[in-house]
Amino acid sequence: MSRIRAAFWDPAGQRYGIPTFPWRMAPPHLLTLRQLAAMGLRPGGQGVQAQVLWRSRRYGARGGVRAAYLYDVRFALPKRTPSPRQRDALAKANAARRTCPDCGRDAGYVLPRHLGTCLDCAEAAGVAA
Known part of the structure; x- marks a missing residue:
């Protein structure tokens, strides 16, 4: 694992407060909001379960670190349909x-x-x- 990826490896959440994974290294049951929506699901009241952090040259003024929040698909509920x-x-x-x-x-x-x-x-x- 490279040093950059190792900097964001915190599955216990001791350094960042919540479990943190490098880009493309999160467990398969943790998905972003867009991934849940593509499956026809919503978080269903659960809070953020983990995050993915990665460095980006595009966001240099903000420290160059971007985040994506992850939700557990096992607790997700189907999307509501409007009446x-x-x-x-x-x-x-x-x-x-x-x-x-x-x-x-x-x-x-x-x-x-x-x-x-x-x-x-x-x-x-x-x-x-």
Whole structure:
């Protein structure tokens, strides 16, 4: 194991407070939120069980260390599905975000908040986008 990987090897959680693993060395039952979501699962109220740390040149100003939090798949629950009324409410809210208050048409995209209107109306009014 390289020195960089050994720096992040703390399965007991003594150094970092929670179990910590280097990149690609976490146990298979610990997954990130995105991995759980891809499987149709959610954490289900459990807290962060462990973390993965790795060095990144892209984040040099923050110490160059990035983290991904891990959850135990054994305690995960299935994702909740919204009710038909919730889906209708979301559809209405999204339609309101797409409807221009000036011309009243559905722009087909979410209106920019700094303009408050669709791009065509903002251009006609001479407002710089």
